[in-house]
Structures are given as C-alpha cells and as structure tokens.
Amino acid sequence: MTAPDEPAAPAPAVPELPKLLDDCVHCGFCLPTCPTYVLWGEEMDSPRGRIHLMRQHAEGAPLGEAMVGHFDACLGCMACVTACPSGVRYDRLIEITRAEVEREHDRPLRERAIRAAVFALFPYPRRLRALRGPLRLYQRAGLDRLVRRSGLLERLSPSLAAMERLAPALGPAPRLPARVAARGGRRATVGMLTGCVQREFFPGVNAATARVLALEGCDVVIPPSQGCCGALSLHSGREDEARRFARRTIAAFEGVDAIVVNAAGCGSSMKEYGALLADEPAWAERAAALAGRTRDFAEYLAELGPRAERRPLPVSIAYHDACHLAHAQGVRAQPRALLTAVPGLELREIADPDVCCGSAGTYNLLRPEAAGELGDRKAANVRATAAELLVAANPGCSMQIATALRRRGADIAVAHTAEVLDASLRGLDPRTLLARTT
Template sequence: MASEELRPLIDDCVHCGFCLPTCPTYVLWGEEMDSPRGRIHLMGQHVEGEPLGPPMVEHFDRCLGCMACVTACPSGVQYDRLIELTRAEVEREHPRTVKDRAIRELIFRLFPYPRRLHALRGPLRLYQRSGLDRLVRRTGVLERLSPTLAAMERLAPPLGPARRLPERVAARGGHRATVGMLTGCVQREFFPGVNAATARVLALEGCDVVIPRDQGCCGALSVHAGREEEGREFARRTIAAFEGVDVVVVNAAGCGSAMKEYRRLLADDPVWSGRAEAVGAKTRDLAEFLVELGPRAERHPLPVTVAYHDACHLSHAQGIRSQPRALLAQIPELTVREIADPDICCGSAGTYNLLQPEAAAELGDRKAANVSGTRAELLVAANPGCSMQIATALRRRGEEIAVAHTAEVLDASLRGLGRSAFRL
C-alpha cells in the first residue's frame, strides 16, 4: 500500500462520528467497522503491518463508495481517495476465492464493453418478451445458483429496440457550442432513449453534438472497484476520443465523477497526465452544463409530479444538487417532490448491487419506500444504475412507477410531448 500517501490522509480523521448517520452500511447494521471511521481505523492497522485478511477485506468490500461521508465530514477527510487506494491494494494483495474471482471476472469482462452488452441485448430481449423471466424468478433457480446472477437478471430493465446515434447532431437555431457526448456502456445499451434525448436537448439548446464512434467505457466501474490499471487503459481511450472538443457532456453520474478525476488517475503517466487533466477539466454533467449554458429553447407545459433522486456520484462526488432541480423548475406545470433521506444511497453503487446483493436490496427497499411516500407519478434519476436499482426495489413492493432521466423530462417538455411521453 502507498503508505506515504495514506498515512496523512488517515491522520486527517479526528474520529468525531459525523459520518456515521450518513453511511448506508452503518445505518443498516450499526457496526463501527462498517462505518467510514471504522474502515479508516482498519486502513491504519494495515499501514502499520496488519495483513489484509478476509474479515478486514469484508468491511472494505461492504463500503458502497457513495461519498456521503465526504459531504458530511467537517475535517475534510478524503475518504474517496482512501477507499480507492485501499481497494487497489486489496485487488493486488488479497487472494480471493475461486468463486469470487469468477464472479468479478464475469462482471468486468461484460459491463465495461458496450459491444458485448449489445450482443447480449437480443437474447435478453427475447427472454423478457417470452415470459421466461417470470418463470425463472418464481422458481428461484438463479438464487440457488448464484445471488449475483439472480441480481443481474432482476435488475435488467425492459429492453426496447436498439438505437444508433449519428456521429454528429446539428444544432437547432443559432450555434452556441460544440460538445462531445459520452454514450457510456450500460447507458448506451440498456437506456438508449436517454442518450437520444440528451442529444436532442443539447441540439435544441443550440449545441452541435459530436458522438465519437471509437469511444468506449470511461473506466468508472474498474476504478471504483480497485482495478486501477484496467481503469487507466479505459481512461486513455476515452481521453483520445474526446480531445478534439471543447466540452465533454456526460449523462451518467458515475462516469462524470470518474472522468473529472482523470488527472489523479493518470498523474504518474508522463505521456497522458497533461492530456488527462485537460479532458477532466472540460468534463461536465449534463445538468451542470445546461445550467451554465442557460435556457433558450421554449419549455412546454408538462403536468406531472416527479420525485427527484440524488445519485451519489452526482450529489456527493461532484457536488451537483441544485442544477437538476433548477432544470426541472424551468418546466411549466411540473411539480418536484423531495425524497426522504436523500443522502442515503439506493444500493446501486456501480457493481455493488451485484457483488453485495443482500445489502443492496436492503438499501433499495429503504429508498423504494421513500420514493413511494412521495406519491409522485414519475421517478427522475441521473444514473442508469440508480434507475434499475430503485425500479427493481419498487417491483418487490408490488408497485410500479415510471422512471426517466432528467434529459428525457427536458426532451418531453422541449418537444411538447406532454404526459404521454412517460405512459402515465
């Protein structure tokens, strides 16, 4: 472990406990070692020579990396950096079981690769449309085989036909900006309507939208799981794809958070460090960029009540809370209802709901109950993982709610589609 970097970061923690009520796993179980303060204590033990045994690693694995503790900490503890360094050390040093290694390889050989996800779409769509999915869930066969496989199957959203965006979408009206657009992995293949809506909104607001064909995974899933070198390689490819634009717009919270940290990820690479810093500096979340740009296109009335969900890597990691609400507030006749305990993670957290399905389900159920309590007609979220996680938890309650991205709500308003856009 990089003790020279970790020691001062660990020493920043004064053990005040302000992080405890914001930590999802501490809220669930009330265990000190499953709180940020407790995990920092374990990191200190490891720096002093304690080996990374299974009990210690389990507490690190149980962390969602939601960064709510970073927001709550009065001492400025960089827990995000601490857990990132620690997870990389775990992946380098800790011998996982054969079963755990196999599950992780399955996840990381599939989800960061849009073409592989695309190849899966056809069979998965047939599986859903045939009704076989309902039979599989009733029998519980996947649960007995692997909780991770069962979680993957439950979380998959209903799939419509695939959509392919052009490499360039022209601005409508006077040109205001040229922006690059990240299409992502899960977003691109499981939520193609979000990317289509994002491109239309940007174009209607006067932006030429460049969508590079050679883009792929941004590296977020790998970096957040401690797979540093894998994440760096994905980052290099993404940087190369977007160096020719002035702004990179991202519509998935986890991706935007990772891209803004490219400078730190590639700081020791003399060839890429400067390029990483340049791309990270011009990366903007969609809501962040649109608020900076200012509205121009006419907003048509959208008489719907929405519950807005704060994705952790948007609100905590990027500090973006007011901007999505400001965009929704621009839409006539739309009402936003706040969700109780907004800072507690829904349990998605990248691959967390696949690797820690039981804890994720508990958190998902809490979030679903709070969403249900708003009595809103539409759930709005800015991260594909959150959308899948909360929709799945609501189904467990026997409830259904329409789910949309902020881009889709804006798109419906700008195009005057009304409530029919969301099948309410």
C-alpha cells in the same frame, strides 16, 4: 504521441496516505450518512471504522478475510465526504485501499469467478449489445417471470439472480449518428459520452440528451471510437484497467469545448482522470485537460443557460440524488433548477436523500443482500412522495430503485432528467414519460 492502449504503468506509491489517514479525527459525523452503518450499526462498517482498519493495514496488518469484508461492504457512495467537517478524503482512501485489496488479497474461487464475469461484460458495450437480443427474447417470452418464481438462479448464485432481476425491459436500440447538429445558432461544440449500460440498456436517455443539447444550440459530437470511461474499474480497485479505459476516452474526446456526461458514476470518474494519470508523462496534461472540460448534463445546461422554449408538462416528479452526482460532483441544485423551470411540473423531495439506494456501480451485483435492503428503504421513501414519475441521473440507480419498487408492488414510471427536458422542449404528451418503466 503514446497510443491509448499502451501497457499500463506500474502501481504508484501513495506518499499522501499517512496524511489522508491522519485527517480523520473519528468525530462520528459520518455515521448517520453511511448506508452500511445505518443498516447494521457496526463500527467497522462505518467510514471511521474502515479508516481505523486502513491504518492497521498501513502499519503492517495483513489484508485478511474479515478486514477485506469490511472494505467490500462499503458502497463508495461518498456521503461521508459531504458530511465530514474535517475534509477527510475518504473517496481517495477507499480507492487506494481497494487497489491494494485487488493486488494483495486472494479471493475465493467463486467470488473471483463472479467478479471476472462482471468485469468481462459490463465495461464493454459491444458485449452488452450482443446480450441485448437474447435478453430481449427472454423477456418477451415471459421466461424472466418463470425463472424468478422458480428461485433457480437465486440458489445457483445470488449475484446472477441480481443481474437478471435488475435488467430493464428492453425495446429497440437505435444508434446515434457521429454528429447531431445544433438547432438555430451554434453556441458550443460538445462531446457526448454514451457509456456502457446507458448506451445499451437506456438508449432513449442518450437520444434525449443529444436532442436537448442540439435544441439548446450545441453541435453534439458522439465519437464512435469511445468505449467505457473506466468508472466501474476505478471504483473497484482495478486501476490498470481504469487507466487503459481513461486513455482511450481522452483520445476520443479531444477537440471539443466540453464533454457532457449523463451518468453520474461516469462523470465522477472522468473528473478524476487528472489524478488517475498524473504519473504518466505522456497523458497527465491531456487527462487534466479532459477532467476540466467534463460536465454532468444538468451542470452543463445550467452553465450554458436556457434558450429553447419550455412547454408545459403537468406531472409530479420525485427526484433522486445519485450519490456520484450529489456527493462526488456536488451537483444538486442544477437538476432541480432545470426541472422546476418546466411549466406545470411539480418536484417532490424524497426523504433521506443522502442515503444510497444500493446500486453503487457493481455493488448490487456483488453484495445483493445489502443492496436489496437499501433499495427497499429508498423505494419506500419514493412511494411516500406519491409522485407519478421517478427521475434519476444514473442508470444503475434507475434499475436499482425500479426493481425495489416492483418488489413492493409499485410500478412507478422512471426517467432521466434529459428525458423530462426533451419531452418539455418538444411539447410531448406527459403520458409518454409515464409509460417509461424500467
């Protein structure tokens, strides 16, 4: 058996690229769903415009600064994939292109430094954990408010300022055991991905996920050997890094009926493992098998069917569609069905649900100005619902929208679908949810 940390395979050829490019007929159905086109109305910052640039590069045009800038401006939200009547695989196209950018384009030193810092920190839960203590002290001492008022970080680096603003309020971070036993008769044995940002910044989401699965009759296996799934790397063109993380994840989760994921970007990437490792004989079959067993939290519960009693939870909720859940995984109805099955809960829809909030993995760190504009649009639509609670299924979305709401003077509570179900199944006071601001 090949070790999960073996040297990465060389970058594969992309024989399907000409067909992928030819599938686009430049009809324009993607335009109103593309966040950057909505913001700027610039053709080259739309999916069909970027596909035109991809074709130019495939025909020999160099990856110059301007061309790369248009590719970098893409959030990778996949709303265009949902909207496209021709079935264009823009998701695959942008992944291929970003990998080429990382291999061929020499970024300016400052940009390389920021990207190096981001990817040296966020895919590594232990490094994030080491950051928790100092960051928590920083927040409790009120230094965050002082730093923001001073504008010091903004002048030094907009990306560093974005990291500081987005950090949620940190409390204690209890660790989960390696196994949580099913309550009542066991219906399934599932693995649970704890993630990176989710695990260290939102540990309550993981605890709620494990409790809900156990209450619904699942033995929950939480392998301590798991690490980053590779989502941030894959969506940023760092393919070798993504493959290394994927191999480790596969090795950690073999032997369970399903792998339940509570972060949209992670679930999306794990479902792509079969394609990611298709050219590695020792891993291709195992990767495809894991991809086929990967389920979003809401998706899995909808398939399993309810068993535990739902107790009343009188609260109004605005549900946010995370892009990598709604567009990349096609999971829209399941979380809504789970939430509306809770007695007393009122679900309110957010206007323009298909337009990204601006989080998009590392986008709000690397392109904070554009991300801020999108965050403000989403926050205004959330406020218009007048809901008491915002529910999102991705940690990046939760941080992004909560930060934008704070800028507008609104402190709406934020929770994950798992936390809402956990409160209902355990009969908690709704005030426990309404106190959860990021």
